[in-house]
Each structure stands twice: as structure tokens, then as C-alpha cells.
Amino acid sequence: MSTHDSTTQVDADPDNWRELITVNPDGLIPVIVQEVTTREVLMMAWMDTEAIERSLSTGAAVYWSRSRQEYWVKGETSGHTQKVISLSLDCDADALLMEVEQTGPACHTQTPTCFTGRTISAN
Amino acid sequence: MSTHDSTTQVDADPDNWRELITVNPDGLIPVIVQEVTTREVLMMAWMDTEAIERSLSTGAAVYWSRSRQEYWVKGETSGHTQKVISLSLDCDADALLMEVEQTGPACHTQTPTCFTGRTISAN
Numbered sequence: 469m470s471t472h473d474s475t476t477q478v479d480a481d482p483d484n485w486r487e488l489i490t491v492n493p494d495g496l497i498p499v500i501v502q503e504v505t506t507r508e509v510l511m512m513a514w515m516d517t518e519a520i521e522r523s524l525s526t527g528a529a530v531y532w533s534r535s536r537q538e539y540w541v542k543g544e545t546s547g548h549t550q551k552v553i554s555l556s557l558d559c560d561a562d563a564l565l566m567e568v569e570q571t572g573p574a575c576h577t578q579t580p581t582c583f584t585g586r587t588i589s590a591n
Numbered sequence: 592m593s594t595h596d597s598t599t600q601v602d603a604d605p606d607n608w609r610e611l612i613t614v615n616p617d618g619l620i621p622v623i624v625q626e627v628t629t630r631e632v633l634m635m636a637w638m639d640t641e642a643i644e645r646s647l648s649t650g651a652a653v654y655w656s657r658s659r660q661e662y663w664v665k666g667e668t669s670g671h672t673q674k675v676i677s678l679s680l681d682c683d684a685d686a687l688l689m690e691v692e693q694t695g696p697a698c699h700t701q702t703p704t705c706f707t708g709r710t711i712s713a714n
Contacts, residue, residue, distance in 0.1 A: 477700065478709050485711040500623050500632055507630035509623055512686040524713035555712075558705040559698050563635040565706040575682050577600065582681040583688040586601050588608040589678075590647035 476561045486517065490562040496532055499564040501574070504553045510574035511582040513542075515564065520555070527552050529568055548572035599684045609640065613685040619655055622687040624697070627676045633697035634705040636665075638687065643678070650675050652691055671695035 482488055491497050496514040503510055513531040515523070519539060522530040529550035533540040543549030550568035557564060575582040605611055614620050619637040626633055636654040638646070642662060645653040652673035656663040666672030673691035680687060698705040 480708045481710050481712075483714070498621050498635060500635060502632055509625055509632060509688050512621060512623060512681065520711075521713065524711070554710055556706040556709045557711055558635065558709065559700050559702070560705075563705075565632050577682050579682070582683075582686075583679040585603045586679045586681065587604050587677055588643075588647070588680055589604075590644065591606065 478557050478559055478561050482557065485557055485561075488561040489517070489520075489557065490560070491516065494534075496534070497562060497564055499531070499555075499566050501529070501550065501566050501568055503570045503574075504567040505569070508581050509583065510550075510568070510570055510580075520564070523552050523566070524555060529566065543571065546572070546576070548574065550574075601680050601682055601684050605680065608680055608684075611684040612640070612643075612680065613683070614639065617657075619657070620685060620687055622654070622678075622689050624652070624673065624689050624691055626693045626697075627690040628692070631704050632706065633673075633691070633693055633703075643687075646675050646689070647678060652689065666694065669695070669699070671697065673697075 476488060478488055495516045499513050499515050501510045514534060516532050519530045519532050529542040529552055531540045549571045553567040555564060555566045573580050599611060601611055618639045622636050622638050624633045637657060639655050642653045642655050652665040652675055654663045672694045676690040678687060678689045696703050
């Protein structure tokens with residue numbers, strides 16, 4: 469029994485990521501954002517192919533805002549920018565991991581990450 | 592301009608996470624899985640409320656397999672288990688971060704993580 473039934477398998481440093489990438493019905497792929505130095509997971513966001521291209525070409529993280537239905541350059545208004553260090557596809561091409569250099573808190577609530585202090589338990 | 596228009600906001604260590612949590616139309620929420628010691632991001636998977644409850648109560652990571660449409664106890668067949676250390680909700684309650692102790696490679700391709708060596712570039 470395989471844990472993945474998908475036929476897509478991503479080899480090392482794929483040049484053909486545009487063909488491989490699997491998006492959801494809205495044309496989006498989830499991206500996990502990790503601080504390159506502290507290794508903290510900062511947030512999860514969504515990208516379409518254009519947001520990926522813009523993030524890679526400009527070096528500034530660009531996401532698709534599902535609530536506002538528009539591109540969102542992280543830190544454009546808050547100043548809490550993210551410099552793109554690397555972007556990697558996962559083994560079945562339906563998730564991304566982006567390493568960034570984060571300026572200031574990553575979360576709009578001013579916590580360092582969007583997960584900070586929000587632990588849940590079985591209680 | 593806020594980066595989040597959602598009315599949900601998650602306060603510290605929410606007891607009422609079952610009411611707060613936002614799932615997609617399939618009843619699922621994405622979960623980012625991070626190794627607690629190495630700080631590597633291992634993989635992204637999906638949980639429903641039952642998978643969350645089972646992960647918290649058993650201490651073994653349980654996901655919902657979208658391809659197989661069934662629960663999936665990580666490592667049940669491979670032996671590459673994940674011991675749950677903590678589970679946190681993000682600020683707008685639509686993503687989870689789980690810290691685990693990983694045994695063996697996390698990826699079914701035998702790479703340490705599902706993202707290992709799969710960097711993409713603008714070229």
C-alpha cells in the first residue's frame with residue numbers, strides 16, 4: 469500500500485515544475501512559509517502560478533488572497549516583508565515550501581508566527 | 592487594509608478550537624508537519640476533526656488520505672511513524688502546525704522530507 473496514489477512524482481530540482489504542479493479547483497497551491505535562520509514555520513498561504521513566478525522573479529513573497537481575491541505582496545502595507553530564499557515543490561507536486569528572511573512579525577496579529585501560542589489539546 | 596478579512600481570530604491556546612476551526616468544503620484542514628528537533632518541515636497533509644482528535648488522543652499522527660478517502664496512520668505500513676508533540680491552530684483557524692518526532696524518512700520516496708532536493712527556480 470502506497471501512501472500516495474498520485475501518478476505525479478517530482479524528481480530532483482525539476483525544470484518542468486510548471487507542467488508538474490497540481491493546483492486545486494481554484495488554481496491554487498498551498499505554500500508553507502519558513503524562516504531560513506530561526507527555522508520557525510511562519511504561516512501558510514496560497515499561490516497561483518503567477519504568484520510563484522512573481523515571487524521567484526522579484527524575490528519578494530507574493531500570495532493570492534482568497535478573501536480579497538487579489539495578489540498580496542507580503543509586507544506591502546505593514547512593512548513586514550519576506551525575502552524569498554528558496555521555493556521547493558513536494559513529492560507529489562501539490563504543496564510548496566518557501567524559505568524566507570522575515571522582517572518583523574509574520575502575523576497580522578503581531579505574534580512572531582501565525583501559530584505562536586495557539587496550541588490546541590484534546591481537553 | 593488588513594491582510595485577513597476573516598472574522599475568526601484565534602486567541603492564546605484556544606479551548607474552543609472545535610468551534611473556531613475552519614474546514615474546506617470537504618471538511619478538511621491543511622496541516623504542516625515539522626520535526627521538533629531538526630526543525631525541518633517534513634510534509635503537508637490534511638486532517639478532519641476526527642483525525643485531529645485521534646492524533647491528540649493517541650499521540651500518533653493520523654491524517655485523511657484524499658486519494659484513498661480513508662484515515663491514514665502515518666508509518667502504519669512503513670514503520671516511519673510520527674509521534675505528536677504539539678498541535679497549533681493559526682490566527683484565522685484555517686491551518687494547523689504539528690510538531691512531531693519523526694522515525695525514519697518522512698517521505699514515501701525515502702527522502703528525509705517531502706521537499707528535499709525539489710527546489711524550483713524561475714528559469
